[in-house]
Amino acid sequence: MSLLQTENLNKHFGGLHVTADVNFTLTPGEVHCLIGPNGAGKSTFFRLLLGEHKPSSGRILFDGEDITHLKPFQRIRKGMSVKFQVPGIFKALTAAHNLEIALQDHTAPGALQEEIDRLLAFLRLEDSRGMEAGNLSHGQKQWLEIGMAIALKPRLLLLDEPTAGMSPDETFATGEIVRALQADGVTVLAVEHDMAFVRQVADQVTVLHFGRIFAQGSIDAIVADERVAAIYLGEVHA
């Protein structure tokens, strides 16, 4: 059974058909990367899954349940969680306080500090515990937000360009974090441009192009697909 499924999902913005008949399936336990050139409709698809956009037609099923009309916070409570492209953290609050806000409904009050410490260590942020989140480095902000997302103990983690603006070392470390989460049973869907990261983590890759699923398969199959290479060079049209 799939964890997440979309059925004939469509989104129009006026005359623009941004998501076109997308039938997408996510298997429990996999790390699935969504790639595609700029304007392929990745972000719109992502926001449809989160409930930030309403689909023009089609359905979204999470663990077999129709969540098409649920609000974002209701989807989160079902077991989804998200990390945005631009770090969505609470800048004026400390790193530990950021995690506390994420954890408070998912951890027993007595175990809260212990769980904050565990997450800070997992995210390599032990030394930044009391630092205002706005003063963390870009990579640390990204990790902190991943920490807030996994604090909810989600079944599905959605990552929107988790390595954007990161150094190669930070990108690799992020890949390690994603791998560790997968080992804990979390299913991950990541929109990503960085092919080194995709190669590091992805079990499956889906290529979007002009809002449609253009290709799907393992990273090796996708890299070997000349049509995929061509769309990145702008030679293939819808």
Add this chain to the structure above:
Amino acid sequence: MTTPRRTSTGSFRRLLGRLEGPQTMGRGKGFWAGFVVVLIAACGYPLTTDGYTVGNTVYFFNWVFMALGLSLIWGYGGALSFGQTAFFGLAGYAYGILTINFGDAYGFTILATLIAVAVAAAFSAMLGYFLFFGRISGVFLGIVTLSVTLVFERFMAQTAGPEWKVGAARLNGFNGMSGMPPLTIPWPGGDLVLYPDIQLYYITLALLVIVYLGLRILVNSRFGNVLVAIRENPERAEMLGYDVRKYQLGAFVIGAALAGLSGVLYTTWGQYITPSSMGITAAALPIIWVAVGGRSDLTATVIGTLVVLAVFQALTIYGSQYALVVMGAFLVVTVLIAPEGVIMLIARRIGRLLGRGGKA
């Protein structure tokens, strides 16, 4: 015999723990020792001065509840509301209508206070529902709440005719409603009638301490955490699974109830309430009190409000007709030099001098 003592020490520690947290300035023995000293000084204050000055201090205290409510809504929740004065006036008029009709016997003024505060809270719940569930935020929230306040003022100002009455209570247009009884507490040997003097001072001070400590517990609780998260980044807060609208509405209603309490206390203090208490000047002043002190901290709000009120009154009394202009200048200078608030700035400086941050 040691067990009960240990238990009571434990529960005291737990209570102290709930009063402290990242959302409030001041923690540890030093702060609470200072708090007790200030409280003792406040309790001893009426013995050092005359009845008029004590009554005038009560007048200052009356406004602090509304300021604390605004701190919760705006400073902690990030929603700038000009509606506090609407709830202030609504509760003041509600108290007047109730007590003019039903009198002050059998402690009815206490019940009328509770009903008037509940009326303000209920109205704010209705208004807030449309605002927050309609996803109105930012400057538009300010515009809508200011409009509601001004509509109240205009409406009450045109109720001069004899047809505008509720039972025995004439609304009385621009001149306002007067003649309602002060707070009256049933007491063996004769009711305690709380005119602006020492007894009312202690009652208001006690209320202020209770509300201050209660709000400290609230903002350092799970609810306060979410409220601050919404102020910092509402989208992220929602993506942590919180229904942002409910928390905003909750803060709005609690803040409105506190404004209502201010309205009732003001009405009983002077035994009058006028539409100008809901005018544009009245609506702007709480913003200044809270912003100048430091809107995102309860202690800074209390100190800031009392200081600004005292300065404002001094300016008004000692011949300056420019008091409001000075208040406006206060706000502008604060926004430019200490956007977090002057008291917050001073507290942070002191905290740094002592080798630790004001807030951690």
